[in-house]
Amino acid sequence: xxxxxxxxxxxxxxxxxxxxxxxxxxxxxxxxxxxxxxxxxxxxxxxxxxxxxxxxxxxxxxxxxxxxxxxxxxxxxxxxxxxxxxxxxxxxxxxxxxxxxxxxxxxxxxxxxxxxxxxxxxxxxxxxxxxxxxxxxxxxxxxxxxxxxxxxxxxxxxxxxxxxxxxxxxxxxxxxxxxxxxxxxxxxxxxxxxxxxxxxxxxxxxxxxxxxxxxxxxxxxxxxxxxxxxxxxxxxxxxxxxxxxxxxxxxxxxxxxx
Amino acid sequence: xxxxxxxxxxxxxxxxxxxxxxxxxxxxxxxxxxxxxxxxxxxxxxxxxxxxxxxxxxxxxxxxxxxxxxxxxxxxxxxxxxxxxxxxxxxxxxxxxxxxxxxxxxxxxxxxxxxxxxxxxxxxxxxxxxxxxxxxxxxxxxxxxxxxxxxxxxxxxxxxxxxxxxxxxxxxxxxxxxxxxxxxxxxxxxxxxxxxxxxxxxxxxxxxxxxxxxxxxxxxxxxxxxxxxxxxxxxxxxxxxxxxxxxxxxxxxxxxxxxxxxxxxxxxxxxxxxxxxxxxxxxxxxxxxxxxxxxxxxxxxxxxx
Amino acid sequence: xxxxxxxxxxxxxxxxxxxxxxxxxxxxxxxxxxxxxxxxxxxxxxxxxxxxxxxxxxxxxxxxxxxxxxxxxxxxxxxxxxxxxxxxxxxxxxxxxxxxxxxxxxxxxxxxxxxxxxxxxxxxxxxxxxxxxxxxxxxxxxxxxxxxxxxxxxxxxxxxxxxxxxxxxxxxxxxxxxxxxxxxxxxxxxxxxxxxxxxxxxxxxxxxxxxxxxxxxxxxxxxxxxxxxxxxxxxxxxxxxxxxxxxxxxxxxxxxxxxxxxxxxxxxxxxxxxxxxxxxxxxxxxxxxxxxxxxxxxxxxxxxxxxxxxxxxxxxxxxx
Numbered sequence: 001x002x003x004x005x006x007x008x009x010x011x012x013x014x015x016x017x018x019x020x021x022x023x024x025x026x027x028x029x030x031x032x033x034x035x036x037x038x039x040x041x042x043x044x045x046x047x048x049x050x051x052x053x054x055x056x057x058x059x060x061x062x063x064x065x066x067x068x069x070x071x072x073x074x075x076x077x078x079x080x081x082x083x084x085x086x087x088x089x090x091x092x093x094x095x096x097x098x099x100x101x102x103x104x105x106x107x108x109x110x111x112x113x114x115x116x117x118x119x120x121x122x123x124x125x126x127x128x129x130x131x132x133x134x135x136x137x138x139x140x141x142x143x144x145x146x147x148x149x150x151x152x153x154x155x156x157x158x159x160x161x162x163x164x165x166x167x168x169x170x171x172x173x174x175x176x177x178x179x180x181x182x183x184x185x186x187x188x189x190x191x192x193x194x195x196x197x198x199x200x201x202x203x204x205x206x207x208x209x210x211x212x213x214x215x216x217x218x219x220x221x222x223x224x225x226x227x228x229x230x231x232x233x234x235x236x237x238x239x240x241x242x243x244x245x246x247x248x249x250x251x252x253x254x255x256x257x258x
Numbered sequence: 259x260x261x262x263x264x265x266x267x268x269x270x271x272x273x274x275x276x277x278x279x280x281x282x283x284x285x286x287x288x289x290x291x292x293x294x295x296x297x298x299x300x301x302x303x304x305x306x307x308x309x310x311x312x313x314x315x316x317x318x319x320x321x322x323x324x325x326x327x328x329x330x331x332x333x334x335x336x337x338x339x340x341x342x343x344x345x346x347x348x349x350x351x352x353x354x355x356x357x358x359x360x361x362x363x364x365x366x367x368x369x370x371x372x373x374x375x376x377x378x379x380x381x382x383x384x385x386x387x388x389x390x391x392x393x394x395x396x397x398x399x400x401x402x403x404x405x406x407x408x409x410x411x412x413x414x415x416x417x418x419x420x421x422x423x424x425x426x427x428x429x430x431x432x433x434x435x436x437x438x439x440x441x442x443x444x445x446x447x448x449x450x451x452x453x454x455x456x457x458x459x460x461x462x463x464x465x466x467x468x469x470x471x472x473x474x475x476x477x478x479x480x481x482x483x484x485x486x487x488x489x490x491x492x493x494x495x496x497x498x499x500x501x502x503x504x505x506x507x508x509x510x511x512x513x514x515x516x517x518x519x520x521x522x523x524x525x526x527x528x529x530x531x532x533x534x535x536x537x538x539x540x541x542x543x544x545x546x547x548x549x550x551x552x553x554x555x556x557x558x559x560x561x562x563x
Numbered sequence: 564x565x566x567x568x569x570x571x572x573x574x575x576x577x578x579x580x581x582x583x584x585x586x587x588x589x590x591x592x593x594x595x596x597x598x599x600x601x602x603x604x605x606x607x608x609x610x611x612x613x614x615x616x617x618x619x620x621x622x623x624x625x626x627x628x629x630x631x632x633x634x635x636x637x638x639x640x641x642x643x644x645x646x647x648x649x650x651x652x653x654x655x656x657x658x659x660x661x662x663x664x665x666x667x668x669x670x671x672x673x674x675x676x677x678x679x680x681x682x683x684x685x686x687x688x689x690x691x692x693x694x695x696x697x698x699x700x701x702x703x704x705x706x707x708x709x710x711x712x713x714x715x716x717x718x719x720x721x722x723x724x725x726x727x728x729x730x731x732x733x734x735x736x737x738x739x740x741x742x743x744x745x746x747x748x749x750x751x752x753x754x755x756x757x758x759x760x761x762x763x764x765x766x767x768x769x770x771x772x773x774x775x776x777x778x779x780x781x782x783x784x785x786x787x788x789x790x791x792x793x794x795x796x797x798x799x800x801x802x803x804x805x806x807x808x809x810x811x812x813x814x815x816x817x818x819x820x821x822x823x824x825x826x827x828x829x830x831x832x833x834x835x836x837x838x839x840x841x842x843x844x845x846x847x848x849x850x851x852x853x854x855x856x857x858x859x860x861x862x863x864x865x866x867x868x869x870x871x872x873x874x875x876x877x878x879x880x881x882x883x
Contacts, residue, residue, distance in 0.1 A: 076273065079273045079274070081273065085274050086273050087273075087282075087285055089285055089775055090281055090773070092772070092773045093281075093772070095771075096772075097767075097771035099764045099767065103764045103767075105765065105783050106786055106787050115774075116772040119279065119284070119773060120278065120280065120281070121279065171773060284775050284778070287775070287777065288775035288777040292666075292667040292777070295663035296667060296668055298656055298659040298663060299676055302660060302683065302747050302748065303676075303683070305699075306744070308694075308698070309686070313693075313694070358597075358600045358604070362597045362601060365594055369595050369598065370595065374598070375598070378598050378599065378601060380867070381601040381605055383866065384605060384866045384870075385604060385605050387801040387805075387863070387865075388605070388608065388863075389804070389805025389806070389807065389858060390807060391805065391807040391832045391855070392608065392612070392855050392858060392859050392862075395612070395839070395851065395855050396612065398843075399611045399614075399615050399852070400607070427600070474685075481685075481687025482687065482688075483687075483689045483808045487808075491840040509687065509689045512690070515693070516696060529693065530693075533690050533693060540685050540686065541682065544681075544682055
């Protein structure tokens with residue numbers, strides 16, 4: 001087993017019959033799907049279909065919403081992350097997450113990228129290397145290398161979002177979760193984030209939630225379609241977008257709803 | 259990909275055994291702090307619970323209707339005069355503070371440019387910070403001496419009113435400033451005159467917030483000793499008879515109980531009863547504020563999305 | 564030419580009489596005038612104190628520690644000695660409560676506890692004073708100081724020759740404790756609101772990076788709310804510095820500097836309220852007005868500095 005990625009046959013993340021219930025509603029209903037290394041999966045579906053809940057189930061962010069119950073298993077390299085004795089802090093360190101709007105912290109660009117490493121008391125040399133590498137992988141290095149100590153909030157929206165990606169990458173997660181990362185960005189910034197994502201999937205598992213079918217077509221190699229908390233179908237991007245098996249999928253991608 | 263962390267990834271792939279990055283210590287610290295910090299609520303609440311309990315315990319056994327209906331006499335008697343005095347001062351002071359504060363806040367929010375409003379707001383914020391005793395001394399110098407009103411209800415009420423003004427002012431300013439600007443555009447666009455907009459659109463939205471500001475100012479004002487003590491330094495045992503007559507007030511009777519209580523036990527009983535009455539009034543006003551605020555929040559929930 | 568024979572058209576060209584110009588100006592500007600009320604009242608307060616203080620009689624001689632020659636520095640020092648420690652304590656405890664409420668407690672519990680803290684802000688200071696004098700002071704004097712004083716007596720300012728340094732319990736230490744309790748609700752409330760204004764997804768991105776709740780609070784939320792926390796400090800200081808009645812009731816007032824934390828002293832505000840009744844005119848009143856003027860000057864300076872600083876930190880945060 002390589003130090004960086006397990007054999008691609010074994011899924012990095014296995015979602016096994018996951019059901020998430022709120023007090024009176026079922027948000028996710030018996031979802032099973034595997035995510036293997038070096039893949040970029042787009043999770044698409046109309047708003048309110050449970051996309052965000054789904055992605056938050058993968059790194060135990062659902063723990064933060066009071067009243068949600070999770071049934072079934074989410075296995076990270078074969079280990080159920082919801083098992084007793086598993087610390088969510090440990091889980092989240094392995095699964096980076098990027099949100100709808102850029103969420104840079106009100107500190108310098110460098111310190112933003114170094115945030116996760118400072119938490120684990122990495123030494124200065126490690127931090128320098130990791131920050132540089134993460135900014136390069138996020139495609140931001142050339143733009144900010146002269147101004148690493150400047151305030152992160154002075155960056156443009158697209159740059160801030162790529163800084164958030166770099167911040168997540170700096171702790172070297174195996175999985176990167178993105179929740180509609182371009183919904184607050186203009187087309188040019190969106191395009192840069194998308195090309196960053198395509199490069200990333202060579203190293204890690206990328207799971208991208210989006211309501212934008214075009215984006216899924218541009219960047220993903222697999223599409224999962226969610227509707228009303230159910231996984232309707234999943235398959236290679238070209239197949240799903242051109243010859244969907246299910247009626248609902250076809251209606252969604254041809255723009256009948258959503 | 260080059261490894262950037264000293265710990266290779268496969269060493270920490272076991273979720274349960276991972277100890278890298280001091281994660282156990284950090285999590286344990288988080289848990290401990292999570293248990294200890296909430297105990298600080300006790301530091302804030304326990305002393306005051308003791309205070310309220312103790313005032314109640316001292317006041318209630320001797321608290322009868324005659325406390326509310328009879329005037330003080332000597333070191334004993336009831337509290338009718340100071341209660342009536344406090345309410346009279348409060349009513350007039352509220353009038354003064356609303357006249358000053360409401361008009362001022364309205365003008366600032368609706369008429370001034372952002373720049374000018376910024377300057378005036380600083381003045382209002384600074385005025386909130388002026389110690390009560392200084393306002394009291396000002397009232398004594400200006401109204402008792404300079405205007406020659408003497409040690410009177412009117413001098414006390416205007417002084418307390420000035421003390422309360424910045425609170426009403428800020429609440430009004432905030433209330434009218436936070437009316438969404440698209441409502442004004444919509445109103446003016448549909449042909450409303452500025453005054454119509456003010457009365458029919460902005461005021462219904464801002465009013466509950468202004469009202470809570472006024473009640474909060476009253477709750478602060480009614481218990482203050484320092485603004486009225488320099489004006490009415492001697493204890494008055496008669497209910498308010500006229501604007502130019504001196505009056506008693508509840509805080510002044512607590513003060514008196516403190517000063518004479520060790521010699522005259524009846525004075526200290528009276529002080530507790532006055533303290534109890536004040537607590538009831540203050541807590542009552544605060545609860546009222548909360549109820550109004552909660553109701554208006556529900557009513558306007560959709561507006562500030 | 565008589566005034567009646569002035570031709571009408573000529574009269575139209577003349578400038579309007581002053582009274583009419585004033586009236587039309589008034590009509591145009593009257594809605595703006597009330598906005599100046601806070602400015603006018605503040606200026607009136609300053610003016611009345613300047614007028615009464617008779618700076619011209621005393622000159623600057625009042626900047627001395629000699630009370631018999633109307634020096635006021637003892638009281639200035641006394642005010643800082645009571646309010647600064649109280650502020651430090653109230654900020655620390657208040658920040659703890661604010662973090663507990665926003666970070667650690669479940670929502671339903673903090674929404675029950677928070678209103679209690681808010682309610683405390685409204686309790687009149689004279690009731691704090693009465694309670695402090697009659698209940699807390701004897702408790703401190705009999706039960707706390709006798710065992711605490713020997714433990715602490717190595718610290719400068721805490722040194723005391725006797726085991727029970729203040730039998731009555733009143734003095735500087737009690738004044739600090741009561742002041743802390745009095746300003747704790749306001750500092751807590753402001754810091755809590757500041758922390759609550761941190762966007763939810765900022766909290767979540769901290770947690771998603773593998774931070775614990777405590778780490779997000781200390782590394783993200785508190786830096787983000789710098790502005791509100793500074794505001795809480797300045798407002799809390801203003802409250803403590805100007806507090807009058809409660810301090811007077813528990814400080815065991817004497818007109819000298821305290822020898823240690825258990826000793827009595829005076830603050831500017833407590834001196835004014837205790838002396839005003841006996842000094843309704845003459846030199847005594849000038850003296851009190853002068854103390855009030857210094858108290859006001861410091862309060863205003865701190866307030867304005869606070870506003871300015873808050874604005875600065877805010878622009879720092881916003882990256883403007």
